[in-house]
Amino acid sequence: MKSRRQFLKISSLSAAGLVFGGGLLETFADNLLKNNQSYFKGPYDFARTPTYCEVCFWKCAGWVHKDENGRIKKIIGNDDDPNCNGRFCPRGTGGVGMYFDRDRLKTPLIRTDVRGKQSFREATWDEAFDYIASKMNKIKEEHGPECTALFTHGSGGKYFGNLLKGFGSNNIAAPSYAQCRGPREVAFLATFGQGINSPENTDIRDTKCLVLIGSHLGENMHNGQVQEMSDAIDKGTTIITVDPRFSTVAGKSKHWLPIKPSTDIALLLSWMNVIINEELFDKKYVEKYTFGFDLLKAYVQPFTPEWAYGITTIKPQQIRDTAHEMANAAPAVIVHPGRHVTWYGDDTQRLRAVAILNALLGSWGRRGGFYNPEKASVPHFHLPDFPKPNKNWRDAMGGKYKLADLALASGVCQATIPSPEMSCSIKGWIVNGTNLINTLPDQKKTIAAIQALDLLVVVDTMPMEITGYADVVLPECTYLERYDSLRISQGRVPSIALRMPAVDPLYNTKPAFWMARELAKKLDLLQYFPFETIEEEIDWELKQVGSSLEEMQRIGVKLLDREADDLYFGEDEDVEFNTNTGKIELYSTALEEEGFDPFPVFTQHPEPDSGFYRLIYGRAPMHTFSRTANNPNLTDLMDENSVWVNPKVAKVWDLKNDQYVYLENQDGVISDFKIKVRITERIRWDSVYMVHGFGHADKRMTRAFGKGVSDTQMITNVMIDPIMGGTGMRGNFVTFRFDNKKAEV
Amino acid sequence: MAIDTKKCVGCSDCVVACQTENDVPIGHCRDWVVEVMDGTYPQLEIELRSERCNHCKNSPCVRCCPTGASHYSDGGIVLVTKNECIGCSACITSCPYDARYVHPDGYVDKCTFCLHRVKKGMQPACVAVCPTKCMYFGDLDDPGSEVSEVLKKRKYKTLIPEAGTKPQLYFLI
Numbered sequence: 001m002k003s004r005r006q007f008l009k010i011s012s013l014s015a016a017g018l019v020f021g022g023g024l025l026e027t028f029a030d031n032l033l034k035n036n037q038s039y040f041k042g043p044y045d046f047a048r049t050p051t052y053c054e055v056c057f058w059k060c061a062g063w064v065h066k067d068e069n070g071r072i073k074k075i076i077g078n079d080d081d082p083n084c085n086g087r088f089c090p091r092g093t094g095g096v097g098m099y100f101d102r103d104r105l106k107t108p109l110i111r112t113d114v115r116g117k118q119s120f121r122e123a124t125w126d127e128a129f130d131y132i133a134s135k136m137n138k139i140k141e142e143h144g145p146e147c148t149a150l151f152t153h154g155s156g157g158k159y160f161g162n163l164l165k166g167f168g169s170n171n172i173a174a175p176s177y178a179q180c181r182g183p184r185e186v187a188f189l190a191t192f193g194q195g196i197n198s199p200e201n202t203d204i205r206d207t208k209c210l211v212l213i214g215s216h217l218g219e220n221m222h223n224g225q226v227q228e229m230s231d232a233i234d235k236g237t238t239i240i241t242v243d244p245r246f247s248t249v250a251g252k253s254k255h256w257l258p259i260k261p262s263t264d265i266a267l268l269l270s271w272m273n274v275i276i277n278e279e280l281f282d283k284k285y286v287e288k289y290t291f292g293f294d295l296l297k298a299y300v301q302p303f304t305p306e307w308a309y310g311i312t313t314i315k316p317q318q319i320r321d322t323a324h325e326m327a328n329a330a331p332a333v334i335v336h337p338g339r340h341v342t343w344y345g346d347d348t349q350r351l352r353a354v355a356i357l358n359a360l361l362g363s364w365g366r367r368g369g370f371y372n373p374e375k376a377s378v379p380h381f382h383l384p385d386f387p388k389p390n391k392n393w394r395d396a397m398g399g400k401y402k403l404a405d406l407a408l409a410s411g412v413c414q415a416t417i418p419s420p421e422m423s424c425s426i427k428g429w430i431v432n433g434t435n436l437i438n439t440l441p442d443q444k445k446t447i448a449a450i451q452a453l454d455l456l457v458v459v460d461t462m463p464m465e466i467t468g469y470a471d472v473v474l475p476e477c478t479y480l481e482r483y484d485s486l487r488i489s490q491g492r493v494p495s496i497a498l499r500m501p502a503v504d505p506l507y508n509t510k511p512a513f514w515m516a517r518e519l520a521k522k523l524d525l526l527q528y529f530p531f532e533t534i535e536e537e538i539d540w541e542l543k544q545v546g547s548s549l550e551e552m553q554r555i556g557v558k559l560l561d562r563e564a565d566d567l568y569f570g571e572d573e574d575v576e577f578n579t580n581t582g583k584i585e586l587y588s589t590a591l592e593e594e595g596f597d598p599f600p601v602f603t604q605h606p607e608p609d610s611g612f613y614r615l616i617y618g619r620a621p622m623h624t625f626s627r628t629a630n631n632p633n634l635t636d637l638m639d640e641n642s643v644w645v646n647p648k649v650a651k652v653w654d655l656k657n658d659q660y661v662y663l664e665n666q667d668g669v670i671s672d673f674k675i676k677v678r679i680t681e682r683i684r685w686d687s688v689y690m691v692h693g694f695g696h697a698d699k700r701m702t703r704a705f706g707k708g709v710s711d712t713q714m715i716t717n718v719m720i721d722p723i724m725g726g727t728g729m730r731g732n733f734v735t736f737r738f739d740n741k742k743a744e745v
Numbered sequence: 746m747a748i749d750t751k752k753c754v755g756c757s758d759c760v761v762a763c764q765t766e767n768d769v770p771i772g773h774c775r776d777w778v779v780e781v782m783d784g785t786y787p788q789l790e791i792e793l794r795s796e797r798c799n800h801c802k803n804s805p806c807v808r809c810c811p812t813g814a815s816h817y818s819d820g821g822i823v824l825v826t827k828n829e830c831i832g833c834s835a836c837i838t839s840c841p842y843d844a845r846y847v848h849p850d851g852y853v854d855k856c857t858f859c860l861h862r863v864k865k866g867m868q869p870a871c872v873a874v875c876p877t878k879c880m881y882f883g884d885l886d887d888p889g890s891e892v893s894e895v896l897k898k899r900k901y902k903t904l905i906p907e908a909g910t911k912p913q914l915y916f917l918i
Contacts, residue, residue: 074765077874087876090758096765218754223876230752230877246782248754251791258787621756633764636771637757646786681786 049502050078050556052487054155054479055091055098056624057176057198058223059487060084061557062092064480064502072096072480072502081557082224082491083199089221090622090637097633098478099506103701104461105475106507115451118468118700125510125518128472133522135455135471136167139427145169146389147427148455149412154433155484155499156459156476156512159529163516164430165386166528171393171415171426173407175439178726184337186403186724187351190588192364193578195405197373197490202334204228206368209329211240211322213264213354215338216247220619222339238329240322242267245616245644245689246682255322261614261687262344262605262730263312268353269602270308271323273300275360280327282362289575290359292587292598299599311602330361332368345719345728348403349600352588356600359584365569372567376494376560378486379544381537384527393426401725402594408725410440410718416449428455432512433476435464438626438693441715441729459512462630463700474515477505483513483534486541492567494560496545498538498552596723605719605731607686612666612733613649614687617711626693629704641708642678644689650679653736662737663709667716670740672697675709688734746858746872747892747901747915748795752879755780755793759871759880763797766859766870773846775856776871792918795871795880798823798844798856799904799912806836806845814853820884821913822860827852841908858882885913 048063053075061081067073075095079086088095108128113119123131139147145168150160153174161172177185185195204210205228217229229249233239239253242264250256259267275281276297286293305316326333335357341347355364363369393407396415401408413436416426429450440446450456450469458470467473476482480502487497505511513534520529531537539549547558569575576582580589592598608614622637623629643663645655655661660674673695683689695710719728755778763775776797783790800823807815807823814829815836825836825845830852837845837853848854859869863882867873872880883890892915899917906912 073768074762084876087874087878088758089876090756090761093758093761093765093874218756218877221754221756221876226754226756226876227878230754230879233752246786246789246791248791248793251789251793252751256787256789621754621758622761632771633761636764636774637760680782681784681789682782682791684786 049500050497050553051075051479051499051502052497053088053092053095054499055095055628056221058083059489059497060088060092060223061487061497062088063556066502070503072099078497078556080555080559081497082493082495082559083489084223085227087223087227089223089226091221091624091628091634092223094622094628094631094633094637095480097631098461099480099503101462101630101632103463103630103703104478104507104509105463105467105473106509107475108508109467109470109473109475111471115456115469115471116447118463118698120473123472125508128474129519129522132455132457132472132519136428136523139454140168143427144390145387146171146391147425148430149173149393149416149426149428150430150432151175151409151412151434151436152432153439154512155479156516157432158485159513159516160430160432160459162383162528163520163523163525166520166525167523168387168389169392170389171407171412173393173409173412175409175434175436177406178404178408178410178724179342179439179441179729180340182342182404182406182408182724183347183721183726184339184341184351185405186348188337188355189405190348190403190579190590191352191355191359191585196337199224199489199491200337200339201370201373201490202336203368203371204232204334207232207237207329207332207334208368209238209240209326209333211242211326211333211335212249212253213242213268213336213338214343215336216243216245216249216618218248218252219621220339221621238325240325244684244687245618247618255318255325257314257318257322258684260311260313261616261684263602265346265350265353265600265602266303266308266311267314267319268350268357269300269303269600270305270319271326271357272296272353272360273303274305274320274323275327275357276300278323280323280330281360282330285331285362286360288572289577289584291579291581291583291585291589296356296586296599303602326361329368331363331366333361333363334358334369335361335363342721342726343728343730344605345721345726345731346601346603347721347726347728348723349597352591353600356586359586364584365575367568371492373490373492374494374562375490376488376496376545378488378496378541381530381540383530386528396425397725400722403590404724409436410727411725413440413446413449416452417445418452425452427453428457429453430457430459431466431470432459435460435466435626437465437469438696438710438712441712441718441727443713444716459515461509462627463698464626465696465698468698475507475509476515477509477511481505481509482511483538484511485534486538493562495557496542496547496552496560497557498549500553591723594723608733609666612735614730615665615711615714615732615734616683616687616689616730617692618689620691623691623693626696626710629693629696629707630701632703635703638691639703639707640676641691641694642676643709644678644680644683646683646685647679647681648685649688650677655679655736662740663714663734664737665714665716666733669714669716670737670742671695671709671713672740673706673709746869746913747881747895747917749879749881749895749899749917750792750794751917752877753778753793753795754877756876758874758876759795762870762874763856766862767857769854770849773848773854775844775854794916795875796842796844796904797871797914799842799910799914800856800858802911802913803909805839805841805910809835809839811835818860822858823855824857824860825853825855841905841910842912
């Protein structure tokens with residue numbers, strides 16, 4: 001058991017450093033009080049100001065509270081918000097740290113040295129916009145407007161998107177697709193004619209059996225889902241967790257299946273085998289709604305639990321027992337599709353297997369399975385038509401990945417690296433709120449693409465690694481200092497939420513709306529920004545749905561009525577699915593048309609060489625990707641990652657707890673920094689585990705610099721999903737090193 | 746207070762919420778999370794607990810305080826009167842739960858069960874924020890309170906009962 005002092009030692013800086021740090025922060029605030037009165041006053045005379053959180057994509061709505069001096073004190077969840085039910089997660093509660101972080105970007109910067117060296121001069125906004133506009137116009141003249149792209153992950157994306165579309169390009173990508181949830185969307189679209197989207201339409205609240213495959217709910221703090229899972233635990237719901245690591249939720253599960261990594265499809269096929277052969281599937285549902293059952297039945301015959309045992313190391317009896325658990329709970333069962341699912345390059349097929357299993361159990365469209373979500377339809381002000389681009393990033397893909405329903409960030413990156421086959425390589429990037437260096441796997445490739453650019457503009461609140469490569473850095477104010485477009489979430493009930501500034505922006509920082517509009521002025525694209533201020537636009541939109549800015553400023557969140565009473569399928573209801581056959585496609589005609597296997601096929605993936613261990617990465621509940629690694633409140637909880645090592649492995653390498661080591665991967669890449677060893681039974685002997693988002697290499701992030709290892713740096717082998725271009729990242733193997741010297745050549 | 750270890754996911758939201766609610770300086774905390782793991786792969790068990798001052802009925806910290814700064818307040822909540830505390834740290838040494846720390850301003854600080862909130866009819870910040878709703882706070886002397894009810898239904902334990910401090914923090918197991 002850890003005492004409190006040990007906990008502090010493990011999860012924070014040294015005690016002395018901490019006291020010092022706390023003191024500094026106060027001095028900082030005192031100075032602000034003296035030097036910048038507007039920081040405290042501002043025009044916003046609200047005891048509490050509505051916002052929705054920007055620390056992760058769940059976008060929980062809450063209230064920002066200030067103290068008697070007008071200083072931001074705390075953020076509390078909005079009771080009326082279905083995404084959070086009045087309870088923020090640690091990252092949302094610690095969101096105040098984004099505002100108080102002294103390392104924030106403070107003023108526009110223009111690069112003065114080669115890309116990658118953090119050498120900048122401060123610039124005025126006007127200078128920065130002139131610089132960007134002249135470069136963009138030059139790209140347009142020389143290569144065409146299509147040779148520009150936007151990467152975005154964050155609320156300001158809409159406005160930069162309109163700017164780019166107005167300019168004449170539709171290369172707009174978010175790494176949340178090809179690097180994260182893309183395969184799941186494609187698989188569920190192919191099966192049910194409908195994606196999962198966000199927040200997930202999993203009816204955990206009412207489920208009787210929750211099956212998690214590599215999904216570590218509770219460590220990934222997807223707030224609403226964690227809350228519902230906790231309620232489900234209270235009600236005695238059966239949880240089945242499949243994970244090579246004893247995750248937090250594995251510790252709360254009735255069945256933990258410690259699977260050999262990369263073999264999940266074999267397990268899923270054997271579950272289908274048991275459920276079909278023992279006639280445990282929902283016969284009425286399968287007959288009425290699905291296509292291809294007989295073919296599926298024939299297909300899964302070889303995949304017995306005994307067959308799967310040899311592959312997955314999961315005992316046949318355990319496979320049967322868990323299949324029975326699911327069938328007993330059906331249709332109130334969820335084989336959870338997960339969220340970050342780009343693992344081995346056959347991810348769409350693995351998620352197809354998940355979808356098929358759900359279909360056999362009859363859980364799609366049923367209480368306790370998957371509900372039919374609804375999103376508020378808030379009209380947008382009609383903009384003039386965007387020019388039609390003549391080409392885009394897909395041209396560089398050679399006709400591949402047609403089933404990708406959104407742009408691939410990795411595809412845009414690929415289309416930026418010049419090659420003789422391509423008519424156009426992309427010459428200009430705007431990167432909004434996503435640290436591509438730590439987001440896209442294969443850093444060498446990302447940097448090669450960046451070096452081929454004529455223009456790289458980065459919009460961020462923090463000096464993330466990507467800003468070090470930018471020609472122009474535009475400092476955005478944090479979400480606590482700005483309006484953004486309305487949050488329009490899907491859910492059981494459609495909802496809208498407002499974000500408004502609680503305080504004036506610190507430093508010389510600005511919101512995305514203002515930046516995009518000012519750039520539009522320079523580029524002669526003001527017709528795509530008909531409203532002078534974002535408040536006017538939001539107010540116009542709200543009035544279309546019977547609300548107003550004034551009302552939302554008071555209530556923060558508004559629930560709208562569902563248009564139809566169709567949360568679940570009715571008894572014997574006829575349902576038309578948006579697939580080729582109009583049915584739930586167990587046998588996928590869409591995949592077959594594109595030349596892919598209509599049923600998921602298990603393939604063996606490479607295994608680590610002797611002395612190497614599969615690198616598995618995941619989340620910690622107090623951090624979001626790499627974006628929170630410098631947040632003072634959240635680094636206080638966890639300021640570095642550690643590498644989890646099984647005691648057997650530690651013995652072989654003579655590793656001690658808390659010892660620091662370097663890692664080297666199968667391609668000879670040695671980590672920039674050291675990582676702390678955590679010896680624990682919670683990880684298999686053939687794998688190591690670390691939390692994603694650490695090992696920051698930019699010195700301007702003083703709390704995060706050099707803390708732990710970046711898993712992204714170790715991910716150089718990328719297994720591309722042939723169906724939709726997802727970047728599988730779990731095929732990397734690392735070994736331990738006690739120094740970081742490169743081998744002599 | 747009762748804390749359900751079966752629901753806690755160890756996210757530390759209680760720690761951040763306490764820090765922002767009570768202006769606890771970064772680098773210090775009034776509550777914290779403990780993870781206890783037992784077993785050998787793959788036969789493993791894990792317990793997660795959000796810990797804080799146990800507001801003991803027989804508090805060594807109150808007994809040993811030379812100035813009377815540490816005292817029992819409303820409903821048995823153990824508090825420190827800031828301006829009576831001389832920062833001698835005797836209480837820190839006496840506490841078997843390590844629940845106290847020296848505030849940079851020189852006095853000893855600890856969990857107050859958010860008495861300022863409780864007086865207004867609100868829950869302590871950690872209880873109100875917890876995404877898993879794993880904490881129950883209320884009057885243990887009232888048999889009808891939620892916390893009394895949950896203790897009637899569930900198995901529970903206290904920490905280091907052998908210290909004889911009569912801790913008032915119950916962990917549901």
